[in-house]
Amino acid sequence: MKEERITDNLTKPFNQAQTQLEILKKHFPNCFDKEGNFKLESFKEEIKQNEVSFSSESYGIEWLGKAYARVLLNEPAQTLLKEDKIFNQQEENQNAQNLLFRGDNLEVLKHLTNVYYEKIKMIYIDPPYNTGSDGFVYNDDRTFSIRELQQLAGINGEKAKRILDFVKSKSNSHSAWLTFMYPRLYIARQLLKDDGVIFVSIDDNEVAQLRLLLDEIFGEENFVAELPTVMNLKGNNDEFGFAGTHEYTICYAKNKESLVLNEFIISDDELEDWQEDEYGFYKQGANLKATGTNAPREKRPNLFFPVFIDNDDTVFVTENNEIPNQFLNKEKDLITLYPITNNQEMSWRWSKEKFLNEKHNLIISRNGSLGIYKKQRPTLGDLPSKKPKTIFYKPQYSSGNGTAQIKELFNDKFFSNPKPIKLIKDLIQIGTFTSNSDLILDFFAGSGTSGDAVMRLNAEDGGNRKFILVQLDEKIDKKSNKTAFDFVKNELKIENPTIFDITKERLIRAAQKIKTESNEIIQSKEKEINQLSEQINLKGNQEKITTLQSEIEHLKTQDVGFQVFESIPMWEDYLNDEEDLTENTTLFDEKTLTEEDIQTLLTTWTFYDGILPTQKPQKIDLGGYSGYLVQTNLYLMHTGFKTKHLVNLIEKLENDSAFVPSKLILFGYNFDSKNLKEIGDNLKQFINKKSIDLDLLIRH
Numbered sequence: 013m014k015e016e017r018i019t020d021n022l023t024k025p026f027n028q029a030q031t032q033l034e035i036l037k038k039h040f041p042n043c044f045d046k047e048g049n050f051k052l053e054s055f056k057e058e059i060k061q062n063e064v065s066f067s068s069e070s071y072g073i074e075w076l077g078k079a080y081a082r083v084l085l086n087e088p089a090q091t092l093l094k095e096d097k098i099f100n101q102q103e104e105n106q107n108a109q110n111l112l113f114r115g116d117n118l119e120v121l122k123h124l125t126n127v128y129y130e131k132i133k134m135i136y137i138d139p140p141y142n143t144g145s146d147g148f149v150y151n152d153d154r155t156f157s158i159r160e161l162q163q164l165a166g167i168n169g170e171k172a173k174r175i176l177d178f179v180k181s182k183s184n185s186h187s188a189w190l191t192f193m194y195p196r197l198y199i200a201r202q203l204l205k206d207d208g209v210i211f212v213s214i215d216d217n218e219v220a221q222l223r224l225l226l227d228e229i230f231g232e233e234n235f236v237a238e239l240p241t242v243m244n245l246k247g248n249n250d251e252f253g254f255a256g257t258h259e260y261t262i263c264y265a266k267n268k269e270s271l272v273l274n275e276f277i278i279s280d281d282e283l284e285d286w287q288e289d290e291y292g293f294y295k296q297g298a299n300l301k302a303t304g305t306n307a308p309r310e311k312r313p314n315l316f317f318p319v320f321i322d323n324d325d326t327v328f329v330t331e332n333n334e335i336p337n338q339f340l341n342k343e344k345d346l347i348t349l350y351p352i353t354n355n356q357e358m359s360w361r362w363s364k365e366k367f368l369n370e371k372h373n374l375i376i377s378r379n380g381s382l383g384i385y386k387k388q389r390p391t392l393g394d395l396p397s398k399k400p401k402t403i404f405y406k407p408q409y410s411s412g413n414g415t416a417q418i419k420e421l422f423n424d425k426f427f428s429n430p431k432p433i434k435l436i437k438d439l440i441q442i443g444t445f446t447s448n449s450d451l452i453l454d455f456f457a458g459s460g461t462s463g464d465a466v467m468r469l470n471a472e473d474g475g476n477r478k479f480i481l482v483q484l485d486e487k488i489d490k491k492s493n494k495t496a497f498d499f500v501k502n503e504l505k506i507e508n509p510t511i512f513d514i515t516k517e518r519l520i521r522a523a524q525k526i527k528t529e530s531n532e533i534i535q536s537k538e539k540e541i542n543q544l545s546e547q548i549n550l551k552g553n554q555e556k557i558t559t560l561q562s563e564i565e566h567l568k569t570q571d572v573g574f575q576v577f578e579s580i581p582m583w584e585d586y587l588n589d590e591e592d593l594t595e596n597t598t599l600f601d602e603k604t605l606t607e608e609d610i611q612t613l614l615t616t617w618t619f620y621d622g623i624l625p626t627q628k629p630q631k632i633d634l635g636g637y638s639g640y641l642v643q644t645n646l647y648l649m650h651t652g653f654k655t656k657h658l659v660n661l662i663e664k665l666e667n668d669s670a671f672v673p674s675k676l677i678l679f680g681y682n683f684d685s686k687n688l689k690e691i692g693d694n695l696k697q698f699i700n701k702k703s704i705d706l707d708l709l710i711r712h
Contacts, residue, residue: 015680015710073224077191079165080175084154085195086164089122091115092583093619094612096576104523108573109449109626110463112519113482114512115579117455120482121199123579123619124453128480132203133450134443135210136462138431141259142189142217150188152179186221193222196455197229203453204266209236209273209443213431215259226264236263236271241435242405244412261404261439274442275397286396289372289387293396296375297388300361301351307358309351315359319367319384321347325376327384329367349382361386400442408434418459421521426496426514427459436465446475457481458511460518467526467572474566479574481519485510516576523572530567537564577625583609610649613679617711618642621677632671635660646673651682658691662698665706673706680710 036055037044043055099105113120140148156164161172178187200210210230214222219238227235239261247255265271278286286295301307302315309316320328320336323345328336339346351358362370375385390396414430444450454462466479488509490497500509504517537560544553544560583605605613614629621642629640629647637657640647664671676695678688692708699706 014708016712072228073190073221075187075190076178077175077187078194079167079171080161080179081191081194083156083161083164084118084152085198087154089119089579090154091119091123091579091581092612092616093123094578094580095615095625096578097611100575102573105573105575107626108571108575109478110466110571110574111478111480111625112457112460112463112516112574112576113480113579114485114576115482116484117482118196118199119579121196121203121455123616124480125199125202126620126622127624128203128451128453129622130203130205131451132453132480133205133208133445133448134440135200135204135208135453135455136212136436136439136443137200137210137454137456138213138458139193139456140189141215142184142186143215144184144217148189148192149182149184150179150192151182186218189218190221190225193225194229197225200453200455201229201266206267207270207272208266209271210264210266211439211443212262213241213259214262219260219262222262226262230264230266234265234268236265236268236273237402238262239402239404241409242403243409243429245405245407245410273400274445275391275399276438276441278396278398282398283396291372292389294373294387294389295396296377297386298361300374300384300386301353302359302361303353309357309359312359315361315363316351316357317360317364319349319360321349321376321382321384327367327371327374327376329364331364347382349384400438406434406438408432414459414461417461417464418518421518421525422499424495424499426493426499430459431461433461433465433468436461437469440465440469440477441473444475444477446473449476449478451478451480453480453482455482457483457515460515460522463519463574464522467523467570470570471526471530471567471572474563476571478571481515483512483515485512485578488514519574523574526570526572530570534564534567575625577615580612610679614640614647614649617647617677618645621645632664634664641671641673644672644674645677646675647677647679649679649682653683653687653691655690658694662694665698665704666702675707675709677709677711680712683710 033050036050040055040058043051043058045051100108140146142148156176158169158172158176161167161176162169165172165175167175179191204210212222212226223235223238240258241261242258244257247257249255286293288294302312306312317329317333320330320339322328322339328346330336335346335348351360360367367374373387373389375387377383377385391399409432411429411432413432413434415425415427417433418427418430419425440452444452452462452466457463460481460483463479463481466477469475470477488497488500488511496514497509500506500513500517504513506513541557541560544557547553615625618627618629619625623642623645627642629642632639632641632646634657637648637653637660638650639661640649665673678691680688683691688710695706695708
C-alpha cells in the first residue's frame with residue numbers, strides 16, 4: 013500500500029537542473045560515482061571522443077524576476093479542475109474532443125502536462141504585446157515570504173526582497189513581461205511533440221525580448237523564421253516616423269531536424285505553369301549543370317561525364333563514357349553533352365545512377381542552346397504547392413477582417429483587433445497534417461479565433477485536427493467595453509461577464525455556422541451524386557461518386573463541439589499538513605465536501621493520472637457503494653466504505669472478466685485507519701492468491 017500527497021506533486025516537475033540531470037544519468041551513467049555525484053572530467057573525455065567542441069562564449073538573457081519565474085515554473089499547480097457537466101453532456105458536446113479551459117493559463121498548462129506531455133503538434137499564441145495601452149501588467153496573487161523565496165530560488169535575501177517588491181508593483185516593464193512569459197513558454201515546449209512547432213504573434217515592443225527568450229527555451233538551433241506579418245497594408249499613420257503595416261509571427265521548432273512544414277496549394281492561375289505526365293504534375297526546374305564554388309570538375313571529378321541525347325530526347329549515360337552500342341553507326345542521330353559552362357569544365361548535379369533511374373524526371377530543352385533540366389515535382393503530396401514566403405501577407409490577413417468576422421457572428425464588435433481566421437488557418441495548414449488528428453493548442457485564446465479556424469479548416473480539407481484553448485476569466489470592464497458587458501449580462505444571462513464568456517459563445521456560434529454551411533454543401537453533393545447515378549456511363553462515374561460520399565460522411569460527422577473545464581482554487585485549508593499547523597491554521601475538514609467537490613477532485617486526479625479528459629469515469633456499483641473506473645484506474649472517493657463493499661469488490665475482481673483495474677486509488681481523508689488496514693490486508697491476500705497486478709494507492 014502506497015500513500016501519496018497529491019498537492020506536493022500535482023503536475024510534472026519542470027526543474028531544469030533535475031530534468032537535465034536525469035538525461036545525463038540515462039545516457040552517461042559512467043559519468044556518475046556511486047553517491048550520484050557528477051564527474052565532469054569523465055563527461056568531457058566522453059564527448060571529446062565524438063569531437064564535440066567546447067564553447068567559451070557566455071550569452072543569454074537575464075532580467076529581474078527570472079529566478080521568480082523559475083520558482084513559478086517548478087511550483088505544483090495550486091488549483092483543481094472542474095468539469096462543466098451540464099454543457100459537456102449536451103448532444104453536440106458529449107463525444108467532442110475539442111477542449112476549452114477557463115482559468116489562469118499557467119495553472120491549466122501545468123494540469124495539461126500530465127495528459128498531453130509531448131502530444132501537441134502545433135501551438136499558436138497571441139500573448140499581450142505590452143504596448144503600454146493594451147492593459148498588460150504583471151499581477152501575481154502568490155504570497156511568498158523573503159525567506160521562502162530565498163530557499164526556493166537559491167538567492168540571497170536582498171535579491172529576494174527586490175524581486176518581491178517588483179512582483180507586487182504590478183509593473184509592465186520588459187522584466188515583468190518576461191517573468192510572465194517564461195514559465196508558460198517553458199511548459200509549452202514540454203507539451204510539443206518532437207516534430208512540433210510554435211507560432212507566436214508579437215509586435216515591436218517585445219519582439220527582441222521574445223526572440224532571446226525563445227532562444228533560451230527552445231534553443232537557437234530551433235529557430236525557424238521571424239515573419240513580418242502584414243495586418244494593415246494602408247499603414248497606421250499614428251505611429252512615429254513610419255506608417256506601421258505589420259507585426260511579427262515568430263516560429264520555432266521543438267526539434268528542427270524532425271519538423272516538416274507544409275506548403276500552400278497553388279491557385280488555378282498558378283497551375284497554368286505546370287504540366288502533367290504519368291507520374292503527376294511537374295514544371296521545369298533547375299539546369300542539371302552545376303554552378304557555384306563546388307561545381308568545377310576538379311572538386312567533383314566523378315560528376316564530370318558525357319550525357320548522350322538522341323533525336324527523340326531520350327537520355328543515355330554509359331559506364332565507360334563511350335557512345336552507346338546502338339548508336340555506333342548512327343553518331344549523327346546522337347548529341348553528346350558535357351557540363352561545360354563558358355568553356356570551363358564543371359560537373360553535373362546528378363550522378364550517372366540518378367540519370368539512369370530517373371529519366372522520367374528530365375526535361376530536354378532545345379530552346380536556343382541544348383540543355384538538360386530536372387522536372388520539379390510537388391514538394392508535398394500530389395498537387396503543386398509553393399513554400400510560404402517570409403513576408404507573410406494576403407489581403408485576408410487584414411486585422412479589419414478579424415473584426416468583421418466577430419461582427420458577423422455577434423452583430424457587434426466585442427474585441428479590439430482580433431486575429432483574422434485566414435491567418436490562423438494558414439498557420440495551421442503549414443504546421444499540421446490533414447490526415448492526422450493533430451492537436452493545436454492556444455493558451456491565449458482571446459476571441460477564440462484558433463478554435464474557429466481549426467473547425468473551418470477541417471470542414472474545408474477533410475481534416476480531423478483538434479483544438480485545446482485556454483482563456484482567463486478576465487472581467488469585462490463595463491465602462492471601456494459596455495457593448496460586450498451588456499451582451500454577456502443581458503443576452504447570455506451571466507451575472508459577472510468575462511472574456512471567457514465571449515470566447516465560449518464565439519465557438520458555439522462558429523460551430524452552428526459551420527454546420528449550416530456544411531448542410532448546404534451536403535445537399536449540393538447529394539444532388540451531384542444523383543445526377544452522376546442517372547448517367548449512362550455509371551461505371552466511369554463510380555470513383556467520383558465514392559469520393560463525394562466520403563466527403564459527405566466527413567461533413568456529417570465532423571467534430572464541431574467542445575468540452576469545457578475550469579481551474580478553481582484549492583479548497584480552504586486543503587494544502588495544510590498536520591505537521592505544518594500553527595496557531596493560525598486549521599486542518600482540512602473533508603466533511604465539508606459536497607458531491608460536486610468530490611467530482612471536481614476526481615476530474616483533477618484523472619488529469620494527474622494522464623487520462624484524456626474525453627474519457628469519462630464509469631460508475632461502478634460495489635453493493636451500494638459507487639466507485640469510478642477510468643481506463644484501468646478504479647477510484648474510491650466517498651465515505652461509507654464498509655466490509656460488505658470490500659467483499660463485493662473482491663467478488664467482482666474474481667468473477668467479472670471485463671473488470672480488470674490495475675490501480676485502486678482511495679481518497680484517504682474519507683477512509684479511517686481501520687478501513688485502510690482491512691482493504692490493504694484483504695486485497696494483498698487476494699492479489700497474491702490470484703497472481704494479479706493491482707496497486708493500492710492512498711491519495712490525500
